[in-house]
Amino acid sequence: MTDFRYPAVFSSEPEGGFTVRFRDLPEAITHGDDRADALAQGADCLEEAVANRIAAELEIPPPSPGRRGTVIPLAPAMAAKAALYLAVRDAGVSNVELARRLGVDEKEVRRMLNPRHATKLARIQAALALMGKRLVVGVEEAA
Numbered sequence: 001m002t003d004f005r006y007p008a009v010f011s012s013e014p015e016g017g018f019t020v021r022f023r024d025l026p027e028a029i030t031h032g033d034d035r036a037d038a039l040a041q042g043a044d045c046l047e048e049a050v051a052n053r054i055a056a057e058l059e060i061p062p063p064s065p066g067r068r069g070t071v072i073p074l075a076p077a078m079a080a081k082a083a084l085y086l087a088v089r090d091a092g093v094s095n096v097e098l099a100r101r102l103g104v105d106e107k108e109v110r111r112m113l114n115p116r117h118a119t120k121l122a123r124i125q126a127a128l129a130l131m132g133k134r135l136v137v138g139v140e141e142a143a
Helices: 035-057 075-089 095-102 106-113 121-132
Strands: 004-014 020-022 028-030 070-073
Touching: 004 095, 020 035, 028 035, 035 070, 035 075, 035 095, 075 106, 075 121, 095 121, 106 121
Parallel strands: none
Antiparallel strands: 004 020, 004 070, 020 028
16 A cells, blocks of 8 residues: 655754655755644645656655654645556556546546646546555544
């Protein structure tokens, strides 16, 4: 199962606040004025890093094992898009072929894979099912 919860490293800064880094996504670095702000900024930064990797057609690394400390989950909509992006990429299926399988225009598939386009979850689920995947949603206690 692909899990999009990434361990974050919080570093206290001498001038105040916290820097947040993700070892799995070295380009994802942000800062927050306090721990709560750093957590919110970290979640936003994580989403932007994954969205940029999708847009640039780059690899999305799996989270590092051994999740001690703070783990930040990718927002559900972006996690679904990332899962579809990886499934299509791993299967080597073109947008045209996925569109044919879904019975939609190729523009629809491009929108589904566009991290900035709001795609209905049911549409992503249908595409994932065609790739032999199932979208699973979980709920856990908030920190």
